Amino acid sequence: MRFLDSGGPAPAVTTDLTYDDVFLVPGRSSVTSRFDVDLATTDGSGATVPVIAANMTAVAGRRMAETLARRGALTVLPQDVDPQAVAGIVTWIKSRHPVWDTPLTLHTDDAVADALNLLPKRAHGTVVVVDDGHRPVGTVDDAACHGVDRFTRLADVLSASPVTMPIDTAPRDVFDALGGHGVALGLDTDGRLTGLLTAIGAVRAGIYDPTLDANGRLRTAAAIGINGDVGTKAKALLDAGVDVLVVDTAHGHQDKMLDALRAVRREVTQSGADVPIVAGNVVTALGVADLADAGADIIKVGVGPGAMCTTRMMTGVGRPQFSAVAECAAAGRDHGVRIWADGGIRHPRDVALALAAGASAAMIGSWLAGTYESPGDLLRDEAGRPYKESFGMASKRAVSARTRGDGDFDRARKSLFEEGISSSRQLLDPARPGVEDVLDAICSGIRSACTYAGARTLAEFHDQAVLGVQTPSGFAEGTPHGL
Numbered sequence: 001m002r003f004l005d006s007g008g009p010a011p012a013v014t015t016d017l018t019y020d021d022v023f024l025v026p027g028r029s030s031v032t033s034r035f036d037v038d039l040a041t042t043d044g045s046g047a048t049v050p051v052i053a054a055n056m057t058a059v060a061g062r063r064m065a066e067t068l069a070r071r072g073a074l075t076v077l078p079q080d081v082d083p084q085a086v087a088g089i090v091t092w093i094k095s096r097h098p099v100w101d102t103p104l105t106l107h108t109d110d111a112v113a114d115a116l117n118l119l120p121k122r123a124h125g126t127v128v129v130v131d132d133g134h135r136p137v138g139t140v141d142d143a144a145c146h147g148v149d150r151f152t153r154l155a156d157v158l159s160a161s162p163v164t165m166p167i168d169t170a171p172r173d174v175f176d177a178l179g180g181h182g183v184a185l186g187l188d189t190d191g192r193l194t195g196l197l198t199a200i201g202a203v204r205a206g207i208y209d210p211t212l213d214a215n216g217r218l219r220t221a222a223a224i225g226i227n228g229d230v231g232t233k234a235k236a237l238l239d240a241g242v243d244v245l246v247v248d249t250a251h252g253h254q255d256k257m258l259d260a261l262r263a264v265r266r267e268v269t270q271s272g273a274d275v276p277i278v279a280g281n282v283v284t285a286l287g288v289a290d291l292a293d294a295g296a297d298i299i300k301v302g303v304g305p306g307a308m309c310t311t312r313m314m315t316g317v318g319r320p321q322f323s324a325v326a327e328c329a330a331a332g333r334d335h336g337v338r339i340w341a342d343g344g345i346r347h348p349r350d351v352a353l354a355l356a357a358g359a360s361a362a363m364i365g366s367w368l369a370g371t372y373e374s375p376g377d378l379l380r381d382e383a384g385r386p387y388k389e390s391f392g393m394a395s396k397r398a399v400s401a402r403t404r405g406d407g408d409f410d411r412a413r414k415s416l417f418e419e420g421i422s423s424s425r426q427l428l429d430p431a432r433p434g435v436e437d438v439l440d441a442i443c444s445g446i447r448s449a450c451t452y453a454g455a456r457t458l459a460e461f462h463d464q465a466v467l468g469v470q471t472p473s474g475f476a477e478g479t480p481h482g483l
Helices: 062-070 083-094 112-121 171-178 199-205 230-240 255-271 285-294 311-315 321-335 348-356 396-402 408-415 435-453 458-464 472-477
Strands: 022-024 051-053 074-077 104-107 126-130 136-141 163-166 183-187 193-198 221-224 244-248 277-282 298-301 338-342 361-364 386-390 424-427 466-469
Touching: 022 348, 022 435, 051 062, 051 435, 062 074, 062 083, 062 435, 074 083, 074 244, 083 230, 104 112, 112 126, 112 136, 126 193, 136 183, 163 171, 171 183, 171 193, 171 199, 193 199, 199 435, 221 230, 230 244, 230 255, 244 255, 255 277, 255 285, 277 285, 277 338, 285 298, 285 321, 298 321, 321 338, 321 348, 348 361, 348 435, 348 458, 435 458
Parallel strands: 051 074, 051 361, 074 221, 104 126, 163 183, 221 244, 244 277, 277 298, 298 338, 338 361
Antiparallel strands: 022 466, 126 136, 183 193, 386 424
């Protein structure tokens, strides 16, 4: 990476920059197609696209982890989840099919109300009606339930004769059989329902490579805090089969983090598992050096850029994210570690700029909270628009959940030091209501950015990226306007 005005890795200006302050300059390119670009990370996480779902309670659950892993990304389960619950989630994720989606199922004697409760939990908007042998007898969608008494049995509204085919059918053949729209049901050799694939899902299966472990199962990550018996928690997550461990705290450059990180490194070494350790958050080269020395393989960069975070307004602490990522990525190369850019992502361009600055992947939080796959219930505002609630992980809501086992006095004392927004409405984008829709937009933007830079891999993209510094008016000029 170099800057247009200075010719070097630092801009001529001496102030720190965030994503809105910079732009990529197009260069001569021999890359003729977006599909010639390989988006796989090289940081050991196994992700085949550089997108990580942040370990926020409003974002990262088993449905998010399953869906993103199927499309090559990775999800970090929150540290507030009990290790036994994490073990159950990991087992469930690893039992999912790497290509076909997990169907929602009901029976013929279930009510329309039951279907309406399930339909918002999937972007494909389909419930499969099965018999007692788990063989499909029909499907139900929102249109079938419209204008019908909620106590009506599904046997009376289902669409019979669904498209069925063997679970090992190639995605392109599924697409052709569907004629480009609708859903197909995948069956095992005994005719039992095993998976569901939409026409667009079949297309995506030909574009994305799933994030798989050595046994061909979907991968996931999990976070650990720095309090308590960190080593025991790490061992429990390793025993559960977690593929990436994330040691996480808001201020990662502190002695307590370094001690926790060493304890986690000991557990990973003793287990013999090939599990990368991620640690953070920091924003300086010195922070990267200390975490690398303590045993981190990947370091999370970002203090205060998150949409739900009030740290900078409360404390004045933080750093503009682009400069933080660029400095930390350079330090990471010196110490043999990689960087995840954590926070501040609002547009696909921001992910591309983080990668240009040297990050191996970008962590995204609130943007993904407003999708079908996030854990929260789908609600509707006064205008009938669907939304989900999001909240910061240092907010009153998150702290209350994290400290529920403490005594009343300790909880009251900790409540005085909450930071972050406790409740925010994340509207579902009508054009991109599912996390796969969001991922399509992000990856499309990254692929295009790479073609503009003449890069076929993310490493080449960082090496060849040329950036400039712009005014707020320059940023505004690049947004849709005059419509």
